[in-house]
Amino acid sequence: MLDIRNATRLFGSKAAVDAVSFRVEGPAFVGIIGRSGAGKSTLLRMMNGLTPATSGQILVEGRDVAVLTGAAAREWQSHCAMIFQQFNLVPRMDVVSNVLHGILNRRSTLQTVLNLWPRADILRALAILDRLGIAEQAPKRAEALSGGQQQRVAIARALMQDPRIILADEPIASLDPMNAQIVMDTLKRINVEDGRMVIANLHTLDTARRYCDRVIGMRDGRVVFDGLPGQLTTGVARDIYGADADFNESATSTAIPTDTSADAEYAARMLA
Numbered sequence: 001m002l003d004i005r006n007a008t009r010l011f012g013s014k015a016a017v018d019a020v021s022f023r024v025e026g027p028a029f030v031g032i033i034g035r036s037g038a039g040k041s042t043l044l045r046m047m048n049g050l051t052p053a054t055s056g057q058i059l060v061e062g063r064d065v066a067v068l069t070g071a072a073a074r075e076w077q078s079h080c081a082m083i084f085q086q087f088n089l090v091p092r093m094d095v096v097s098n099v100l101h102g103i104l105n106r107r108s109t110l111q112t113v114l115n116l117w118p119r120a121d122i123l124r125a126l127a128i129l130d131r132l133g134i135a136e137q138a139p140k141r142a143e144a145l146s147g148g149q150q151q152r153v154a155i156a157r158a159l160m161q162d163p164r165i166i167l168a169d170e171p172i173a174s175l176d177p178m179n180a181q182i183v184m185d186t187l188k189r190i191n192v193e194d195g196r197m198v199i200a201n202l203h204t205l206d207t208a209r210r211y212c213d214r215v216i217g218m219r220d221g222r223v224v225f226d227g228l229p230g231q232l233t234t235g236v237a238r239d240i241y242g243a244d245a246d247f248n249e250s251a252t253s254t255a256i257p258t259d260t261s262a263d264a265e266y267a268a269r270m271l272a
Ligand SMILES: Nc1ncnc2c1ncn2[C@@H]1O[C@H](COP(=O)(O)OP(=O)(O)OP(=O)(O)O)[C@@H](O)[C@H]1O
Pocket: 011, 015, 016, 034, 035, 036, 037, 038, 039, 040, 041, 042, 043
């Protein structure tokens, strides 16, 4: 379904993404790991059409999305939702309107200016929020929510697009361990229950091992590891990160200590 062939992106003379190739069949959960500057975000942005490729192809069901511009790029982006580390919500806007923004580009300018949403769309947005355990937050301003709740709103906005692929760029990097687990569990549910492909840039090894069907390691723009989570040994990780013998992966752990926050009940339900 996704076939990346020699995808390359140059910034000046520097290759941020350097002849990357891999194929993903079916609704896999793929993690991309690597140190800062390895090219993970650029690769995700290339898949989404936000950053055009300098050369190579990114084929989705045979269509090359690496070179789309203008309306064609926007059309592709409506099928390929993206989630960011900083949530990218409209802070002063209520939660349900933020979710509805997932389908903003499918509406007329007049509808948008008047903030007119069909009842069916509003009900669908509320149903998605309910599924993610945050329906009661619908009328609140996004800025009033915790980070974990805001990221779930961002996931709800992505689901509103009914995307084939969800790209998540360090979706838990700003969250505490418990909210990180809730957000990752939510992405996993969407992957398993809906059959949507999820590709996530992750900065912690334990998260990649726990949630992914497959892990891709990048270093200096190139793929240096492509395998199963179980193959991601400390030695392999050290190579990916270009770290020395002192490399201590427990420092990257997102393990949860003790559950005490208001979201504990939702987390318990998700983990049951
Ligand atoms: N718009 C840009 N203009 C110039 N250079 C860029 C641009 N975007 C990224 N780069 C460079 O490309 C390289 C890869 O950056 P990228 O953000 O993709 O890495 P990353 O692995 O996602 O890192 P991080 O985890 O810190 O986000 C870096 O050297 C970065 O400085």
